[in-house]
Amino acid sequence: MSSSVFSPTAEDSLHLSDHTPAPSHAIVSRTLLATPELRVVLFSFAAGQTLTEHTSTSRAVIQVLSGAGEFTLGGKPRKLAAGDLLHMPPKLPHAVLATEPMTMLLTLAPPRIAS
Secondary structure, three states: OOOOOOOOOOOOOOOHHHHOOOOOOOEEEEEEEEOOOOEEEEEEEOOOOEEEEEOOOOEEEEEEEEOEEEEEEOOEEEEEEOOOEEEEOOOOOEEEEEOOOEEEEEEEEOOOOOO
16 A cells, blocks of 8 residues: 555544645646545646546546646546536546646545455
8 A cells, every 4th residue: 555644544634735736747646545445646737737548446536626627538528627526437438638737636435345
């Protein structure tokens, strides 16, 4: 498991802007919490940066915190801006283009392992 800002075994809080860099020409990500049940990652995109199409086995929720971008979900583009919330079921092909500097919070819920 990767290191994260939060300890998975202790309560804590943080101010997101304290952990949000403003990249001038890149994408920066920071894992805030990583447990077997949940992963929370803060992303900062410079304008024009892209994440190429990919899939995930995890259910995902994205909250755009600032800026705007185009999210392509299953081949269909969708514009999202600060305050928007997006749900993506597992295995949905998706891509991201930051149309302006953008910060988003990604929450991933991996599939449950049958016991």
